Every structure is written in C-alpha cells, then in structure tokens.
Amino acid sequence: VSLAVGVDLGGTKIAAGLVDTDGTVRAQARRETPGTAEAVVDAIAGLVRELGAHDAPVGIGAAGFVDEARRRVLFAPNLGWTDVPLADLVSARVGGPVVLENDANAAAWAESRFGAGAGVASMVLVTVGTGIGGGIVLDGALVRGGFGIAGEFGHVPLVHDGRPCPCGQQGCWEQYASGGALTRAVREQLGDVDVAAAIAAGNPVALEALDGIGTWLGAGLAAIAAVLDPQVVVVGGGVVENGEQLLAPARAEFRRRLPAADRRPVAEIRAARLGPAAGIVGAADLARRGA
C-alpha cells in the first residue's frame, strides 16, 4: 500500500491528509469538529472522499483515551465523548481498513519514523500546547500501555499538593510547563496581552515567563527520563515555536535534575520537525502498517 489517509480529530477541528510512504503529505483537507459523534463520522467520511482516497487505509488520531483494541474512544473530554466505537463507525462508511490511535501517540510515531526521532530506537515526544501530551516509542515500537493510555505526561504529578488541575489532581506538570501556564504567568503581570506578540517584542516579563516554562519543562523531563531513559526527547506543540528560548532552559534544568547525570548518557532534547501535521502523518503510517 502506498498512500494512506491520516485524520487528526481534535475538539475544534478535524484535519485529514493523504500521506505517502515517506511521510510526505500530498493533500490536506479540514473541517470544524461537529457536535455529535454521528456528525464527526460523517465529516471524516466526507474528508476521505474529498481526498479521493476511498480504498486507502485510514488512521485516526483522536484527542482522548483509546481502548486497547484501538477501536473505541473511551473518554475524550474535548469532544465530550465517553465510549464511542469510532473505528467501526468510520469503517462502515469508508472502503479501506480503519485504525484508531491517541493523537499524541500518532504524532510520536510520526516524529519517530520521519521527524526529529528518525533513526533513534527509544524516544519520547512531549507536546507542549495548551496542555502537555506525548507519546513513547521504545525499541522502535509505539508504547500504548496496558490500557492504551501511556504517555499522559501532562498529568505527571510534579509538585506534591501543587497547583490544582482540571483533571482533579494537584501539581500536574502541565500546570507549570504548558502554553496555558505561560499565558497565565504573562497575564498575571501584564494583563490581557497577546502573549506571542509580547515575546516577539522582547517584553522582559514575557521572556522571563517563557524561560520559567522552559525550566519547568526540563524538570518534568527529568522525571520522565528516570522512568523511561529515552535516547532523545522530542519537544513539539505550539510553544516549541519559541525554539531555544524554550529549549535552552529546558536542557539546563533537565541536566541539573537528572539523577547521576554525570555518570550516565544524557538524553538529547530536540525540537519536533513535523509541526502540526505530525498527527496526520503518524495516523496514516499506523494505518498503512495495520498496526
């Protein structure tokens, strides 16, 4: 099979692409995410038709917990879903086979195959957007976890009894190191400004907040490295567009917080390469492999 369709299903939009075996996106299409699961299935089927890919395998990366068999979305707060058999619903409407995966897992797979983790056996992707997500590839295989929920990095408890998180816990990493945390830190001091613009303008408060986010990012990466010992950490998501302003403090704190850092190889921290298309590319590749 050469071409496959990748679908990135988020709470606000559905993006789909026709993807080549080398990860190139040949064509793309997108729609707003409709309000019901039935309408989402319609929209995905429509996107597959629009891409002219009726019999191609379809991979869907969904923002939510996906069951072990990769057929059902167990829980997707951004979609308002609990237990939707999405793969079978889409499969009944399109010609090719359908594979479902968590969106961050799909993106991790893409970075591992075609992006910043290419050629690396063991890597993690940490996506720093509004929250923090991620995925794990170990020994060349995507790690899904016992219940399909591995790599929920944003909710690693980093500060015991720390800041409250909408997930119900306290001290979750994403309360300290995400785009949401950056926005909050900047606006606490500057009021309701455009954070990206303030950073671009070199506002010292905004730059200091970004440095702080990077530092917290590195602290959490040390926790992940203590568990997983990746060779490479790929950082994706919108906040990584700040480049070294985010990654330099992250690297420094990572090294500072890593146990026995002077006695072990230290994982390299790299920016993601595939950008927002990673979810599409990874989902398509997983569908092509039927895996």
Add this chain to the structure above:
Amino acid sequence: VSLAVGVDLGGTKIAAGLVDTDGTVRAQARRETPGTAEAVVDAIAGLVRELGAHDAPVGIGAAGFVDEARRRVLFAPNLGWTDVPLADLVSARVGGPVVLENDANAAAWAESRFGAGAGVASMVLVTVGTGIGGGIVLDGALVRGGFGIAGEFGHVPLVHDGRPCPCGQQGCWEQYASGGALTRAVREQLGDVDVAAAIAAGNPVALEALDGIGTWLGAGLAAIAAVLDPQVVVVGGGVVENGEQLLAPARAEFRRRLPAADRRPVAEIRAARLGPAAGIVGAADLARRGA
C-alpha cells in the same frame, strides 16, 4: 536448554541459583561480595562450579547501570565500579554464554514470567527496600531504555525541591517511600529501635510511619502510571513483607492521585511473589533466552 544459572550481584553478597524452565530454583549458593572486580569474577566462576553448571547459560543481575549491549557495568555505586566489562570477564571463565542485566530489571522479568505479573502483558515491578528500584515489562518485553537505565523509579522527582537524596537531587521518591525513609521516620520519634520489631509489636508510631510510607508509595505509583499505564504494579522488596499494612494505603493514595481515575481502568497493585530469589530467577531466564 533446560537449566540456567542466575547470579544476583549486590554490594554485600553474591547469590547464585540453578534455575529450571518454570522458574524453580533447584540449588542455591552464595558468597560475600569481595572488594575488587577481579575477585568478583573469581567468586561468580566459583559459584557456577559449585552449582555444577559448567556449560549452562549464566545470567547476572547487577546492582548498577548496565550498558545497552548488556556486557558492561557502567556505574555501580554499591560495588564502587565504573565501567567494568563484567559479562566478558565472566564469559572467559565459564563454559556457557553470559548475559548481564540490571538486578531490578532481572527481578521484574522474573515476576512477569513466573510471579505476580504472570499472564500480564504490561507491568512494572517496584522494589521497596532500603531504596526504591524497579523494572518495566511492556507488551511482554523487558524495557531497558535507550541507555539501559529505564526504571530508575527511586529517583523520580516526587517533591519539587524536597528532601535531599545522595544521588545529588532533591525530592526523589525513595526519600519518602522506601525502607530507609521508614526507618528514619520511626527513629525520629522512637530513637534507635528495631523498626520491624516495633511494627510487629503494634507500636502506634511505627504503624503510622508504615502507613505514611504506603501513602507516599501510592503517590509515586500515580506518577509512574501517568507515564507507563501498566495493567499491574507488582511491589517487591523487604518492606512489602508488611503486606496490606503497606499496600492498602498505597492503593488508596494511588487511586486518589491517578488522573481521571474514574474514567479509566486502574492498575492493580499486587505484592511480589518470588521474594529475594526474583533476581536469580529472572537473570537465569534471560540467559536461557540469550536475550
């Protein structure tokens, strides 16, 4: 191959066993750990001879970082070693092939194959002794990490800028949830008592300290589950001999700290079954598989 030798190399003793394909230890022998690497190699070769297993495969589980190729001990603070090519040194002295592995990884493999994790695809072993160690088995395979150092659970940073740890970091999990932490908590209040005896006698201070260790154990397990999503967590090490007095508060805190615990399957927390022989059994099985 039916019989294999497993060697558990620690800072104070070397234990070896002749192990059957079903994980049964047919014979055991042990020696004190000598002071130099050369003498350790002599001792291991002597134990293999003593067990009458000259041509059997030999698996060594060593308390330290083991390189990716599983031939060298990179760093072993309890042995005082830096970069010792142990597998090749032993191989030159015994008849069978030699495989080297981290001791906690070997124990995790044993619990996964023959113990509390038998039949479970994705599990972690967390050993609660003086410190905290562990190992990871995902989709039926031992996870070694990119540099062979995965599962360094004791040094997961659980409390930001928390208690100092000899590793150089602060707030490491083992400063809160280990046998060492238990001893310190009890002796801070009761003076230089026998902690196990105080617990056995039902001393309320000792029991409360044990409950607190269990609670911290559960808090750290929530961090591990957010990353790895195991189906089962097996708790081993000396402290688990306290049974439900340790595990009940651990389970309660684990559930309380797990993100979205009411929306996802929750990992089961079980006591290890193989006891101190786990390292021997796992190392032998890994040697038999040549893996």
